[in-house]
Structure formats: structure tokens, C-alpha cells
Amino acid sequence: MVLKYCVFLFLCIVLAKGKAGFGQGRQNWGFVPINEKSHMFWWLYYTSSTGEYIQKPLVIWLQGGPGGSSTGIGNFLEIGPLNVDLEEREADWTKHVNVLFVDNPVGTGFSYVSDSDIDYFAKNNSVIAQDFLIFLKRFFHENPEFQYTPTYIFGQSYGGKMATDIGLLLYQESKLGNILCNLKGIALGGPWISPIDSISYWHSYLYNLGFIDYEGSEQLKNMTDFIRGVLSTGDYTKATLYNRVVQYTVNLLTTVDFHNIMTKQVKQSSVLLNSSWLPIPIDIESVGDSMPDDFFQNFDNIKKYKGIKSSKPENLYRLMNGPVRDALNITTEHRWGDQRRLVHSALYLDNMKPVTDVVERLLNETDLEISVCNGQLDLIVNTPGTLKWVNSLKWNNKNQWTLADRTPIILENVYEGYQKRYGKLNFYWVHRAGHMVPTGNPQTMLYILKQIIGIDD
Incomplete structure (x- = not known):
């Protein structure tokens, strides 16, 4: 009886979490100090698919750039409940999963560095991963119900590059018991990997x-x-x-x-x-x-x-620094997006460095599922270039993956692309989409999301 009461009490506390933020649905947000000068901003949307949100996976969304804001671009231009014109998005990911938008690295979006000295900004992918680990430890400590929730990192463009080192470090630290996190997979969309x-x-x-x-x-x-x-x-x-x-x-x-x-x-x-x-x-x-x-x-x-x-996407800039900032009661002196150039400058040396070796380690040293997605209309990270490094990866199941069938993605009798899945590596070709696949072909990207995390709702 005592055990049942404790479980009931815990569920009551969990289901009561969240607060009214901006727009619809239960949300939570805050800043995590990374060091004495840097603070990382996060914005969590609890899934609307069920009252017991911990029954659904957690998706962490990382934007590209570097310096692109997940809370702004990822949320309002790609996968959040509302678009930049505050209209409801049909292919809203929060209808299916919990979505955590993180303005990463520090200086991006609402994240900020209180000293404009470039030394306080991340200068390479390794530092980005270490800073993100600090953030995640604090996040899971403050939101312990997500510690055992299946978690997936989705990184777009340069966010995909960042996701590789973050995923590997998080996996290693989790195995050592230094952080409680049930990381299952990493998805790379139009990724700046090579x-x-x-x-x-x-x-x-x-x-x-x-x-x-x-x-x-x-x-x-x-x-x-x-x-x-x-x-x-x-x-x-x-x-x-x-x-x-x-x-x-x-x-x-x-x-x-x-x-x-x-x-x-x-x-x-x-x-x-x-x-x-x-x-x-x-x-x-x-x-x-x-x-x-x-x-x-x-x-x-x-x-x-x-x-x-x-x-400059003026509409988004005004939205984030006006209604969103007010609704979330963000009172820092740094405005959304104002430090993005410092973020980019700090990572200048690291920009052209490939991380294919990290992807190989993820495939060979972890049990994580790695998914890569490319839109056929993308020039900056085009599909031929992405396939070049994917087909050059050295990993244990490389030969079997190469021989695996490529099957069409058919939604409502329309060919929307192709998929190739074997072992821990998945590749998706998406028709009628550019660099931002969720924007160009939202229903197909939603299908891919469900494939990756294994849901059928």
C-alpha cells in the first residue's frame, strides 16, 4: 500500500510539472551556468500526446550555424508547435515526443557569455561536447524523470557535427556512471560532417x-x-x-x-x-x-x-526578442541572437575539420543507432557529398550495409524518398526538401522521426 501511494504521489508530481510559456502546451525552460561567464539556455516542450509525458521519448534538437538558435530556428521555423507567424504547425513534433531545444554552444540564441572576450566561447567540437555535458548533468538533475527516458539527439547542419562529439562523450560518461541518461541514438540532418x-x-x-x-x-x-x-x-x-x-x-x-x-x-x-x-x-x-x-x-x-x-530573418528576431522574451520572463541584458557572430568566430579554426572519425567510433564502440538524412534540393550539404563520406566510413558492418536494399518511402501513395537501414546505420534520401528537411517536407521528416525512435502513433 505504501509503495502504491509513493508511485501515485510521484506520478502526481510528474504530471503537474510544466508551466504556461509561450503558445500552447506545457513547457519548462531555464539557464544552466557552464562556467563563471557562460550560461546555456534550454526550452522544453512536454509532449501533448499523453498526460504521462515520461512514457514518450525525449528528443534533443541542436541547430547549426554555428550560432543558429534551436529555440528560435528549430522551434519556430522547423518542428515546434507554432511557426514564425504563430500559426499551428501540422507536423508538430511535440505531438509525438518531448522536445528539448538547447541554444548551443554558449552565445547562441538566448545563451550568453557575460564577457565578450572570445576566450570564453567554445573553440572546437570537443569543448562544445564538454560544455553540453555540464548542461545535461544539470538538466537531468533538475528533471530526474527523464534520466531513464529513451533519449535521441537530432543535430542539423553544423548541429550534426556537434552531435557526434556530444553523443560519444555522453555515451562514455553514462557507461562510467557519471551521468544518468538513456541515450539511444543520434540523427544527423544535412550534417556538416566532412x-x-x-x-x-x-x-x-x-x-x-x-x-x-x-x-x-x-x-x-x-x-x-x-x-x-x-x-x-x-x-x-x-x-x-x-x-x-x-x-x-x-x-x-x-x-x-x-x-x-x-x-x-x-x-x-x-x-x-x-x-x-x-x-x-x-x-x-x-x-x-x-x-x-x-x-x-x-x-x-x-x-x-x-x-x-x-x-536577417527579421520576423523571427522580433518574435524572439519581443513576445517570447516577455512570456518566458528573460531579463538578461543579452538579446536573442546578438552573440552569434562571436560564436562563429570562435569556431573559425574548427569549421573545416571533419568528424568522420567520431562517426566511426560511434558505430564501432557504442550501441547507439546512427541515422543520416539529406534533402535532394540541398546545395550546402548536398546528398552526393554526404554519401561520399558515409560510403567511406570504416566500421564493422560496412560490407553488409553496402549490400543492403534501398527501399522507397511511400506516404499516401506518393514517393517521398528512399531509405537504407542495416545494423546501426540508417540513411534517408528525402524528395522535395532542402537543407531544412522538416520545413521542406515535414510529413516525410515526421515519418523518419517515428522510424528512428520506434513509435507508430
Whole structure:
């Protein structure tokens, strides 16, 4: 009788958790101190699928950038209950799972560093993972009912790169008993895992789709081949610098949207770049001085674009720093998104470093399920480039995975893509979607979510 009463009391406490936040559903949020200067912000949505939310898995969402905000971009532009216009999202993930949005690394979104000294920002993937472990220990301590809940980390773009080291460290620390967490799998969406493989296919991808001519294709190929050579010397600083010039060159040669090649482009007085993946304008003159003479042919033309503009999602910025900030009673002096450039700058050296070795360790040393998803309209992390590093992975079941069947994804009699699943590795090709698959093809991404976490509701 006493045991039954304790269980009943515990359930009452659990079911009473959550509070009214912004919009619908029970939510919780807060800041976790990472060190004396840094604080990480989290925002949890309890699933609306059942009153007993601990019966459903926990999905941790990590945005890319680096410097992209999970609480803003991931929530309102991709998978949360409301879109940026505050309309209900049909493919809302919180209808099926608990979703934890984390503004990671520190300085992203509402997370902040009280001192603008760059030394307090994470400078590599390893530090990002260590900071995230500090956050998770505090989160699970304050929300102990999730300690045994099946947990999955979903990382998009650079968030996928971060998810690899976070997942490996979390798994190791869990096995050592240093943290209670029931981590089951890691999902990587359009992930920046092997940057050189992604950018090496830009020229052929754009050429085959008619966005550039043969001369433009050869120019981009020569540039990316040169970067591959620079990477072989271990000079990641120069590789990152040169890669950004390649990005500018693509914008000079064509007006294609890096995130979705089918997006209609409006004529601008100067090249318009998407700030979510290229948040810091570069000094064109200083870049030119450091370039090899034969790096590309039209540098003089690119100098005309010193006035390149960087777009800012104004509606989202106003939403996060207005109604959301007020509803969550966030009183810090740092506004949402204001430190994203510092985040990006701190990780400059790490940007072009691959983490394929970490993915191999996840496959060979853990029992975690690894899922990779790519939209066919994504240029920045295109499917051919992603398949290049996936097919080059060295792991125990590699031969069997290679021979496994690729089967179509059919939803309501429509072909929405393909899937290949064997052992601990899953790969999903998604039709009619770009870099942000949940935005481009939300129902197919919802199907993939259910496949990964094993739910059929």
C-alpha cells in the first residue's frame, strides 16, 4: 500500500510539472551556468500526446550555424508547435515526443557569455561536447524523470557535427556512471560532417542542374581541389578562409539558394547571402591579398561585391526578442541572437575539420543507432557529398550495409524518398526538401522521426 501511494504521489508530481510559456502546451525552460561567464539556455516542450509525458521519448534538437538558435530556428521555423507567424504547425513534433531545444554552444540564441572576450566561447567540437555535458548533468538533475527516458539527439547542419562529439562523450560518461541518461541514438540532418566532401560536389551539382556553365564548373572544381590540398597540410584556418571565398564565388556565378535550390530568388542590388549559414561578412580586400595568384580567375569582379548584404530573418528576431522574451520572463541584458557572430568566430579554426572519425567510433564502440538524412534540393550539404563520406566510413558492418536494399518511402501513395537501414546505420534520401528537411517536407521528416525512435502513433 505504501509503495502504491509513493508511485501515485510521484506520478502526481510528474504530471503537474510544466508551466504556461509561450503558445500552447506545457513547457519548462531555464539557464544552466557552464562556467563563471557562460550560461546555456534550454526550452522544453512536454509532449501533448499523453498526460504521462515520461512514457514518450525525449528528443534533443541542436541547430547549426554555428550560432543558429534551436529555440528560435528549430522551434519556430522547423518542428515546434507554432511557426514564425504563430500559426499551428501540422507536423508538430511535440505531438509525438518531448522536445528539448538547447541554444548551443554558449552565445547562441538566448545563451550568453557575460564577457565578450572570445576566450570564453567554445573553440572546437570537443569543448562544445564538454560544455553540453555540464548542461545535461544539470538538466537531468533538475528533471530526474527523464534520466531513464529513451533519449535521441537530432543535430542539423553544423548541429550534426556537434552531435557526434556530444553523443560519444555522453555515451562514455553514462557507461562510467557519471551521468544518468538513456541515450539511444543520434540523427544527423544535412550534417556538416566532412566539409570538403560537401563542397567538392558544388561544381557538378550546379552544372548538372543548369545553374552554371562549364567554365564556372571548372573554376569551382579548381578552387575546391585547391582547398583539399590545403586541408592535407592541416592548415584549417586557410581552408576555412578559402572556402568562404568559394561561397562568395558561387553567389557571383549564380543566384542559387544554398539551402534550397528551388527557392525563387529576387533580384538585388548586390548579392544577398543567407545569414544562417554565413553570418560574418569577410573583408574582400584582405582575402584577396592572401589568395594564391591562380586560385580563381575573376577575383577583380568579386571585389565589386564589397557591399554584399547579409539577410536577417527579421520576423523571427522580433518574435524572439519581443513576445517570447516577455512570456518566458528573460531579463538578461543579452538579446536573442546578438552573440552569434562571436560564436562563429570562435569556431573559425574548427569549421573545416571533419568528424568522420567520431562517426566511426560511434558505430564501432557504442550501441547507439546512427541515422543520416539529406534533402535532394540541398546545395550546402548536398546528398552526393554526404554519401561520399558515409560510403567511406570504416566500421564493422560496412560490407553488409553496402549490400543492403534501398527501399522507397511511400506516404499516401506518393514517393517521398528512399531509405537504407542495416545494423546501426540508417540513411534517408528525402524528395522535395532542402537543407531544412522538416520545413521542406515535414510529413516525410515526421515519418523518419517515428522510424528512428520506434513509435507508430
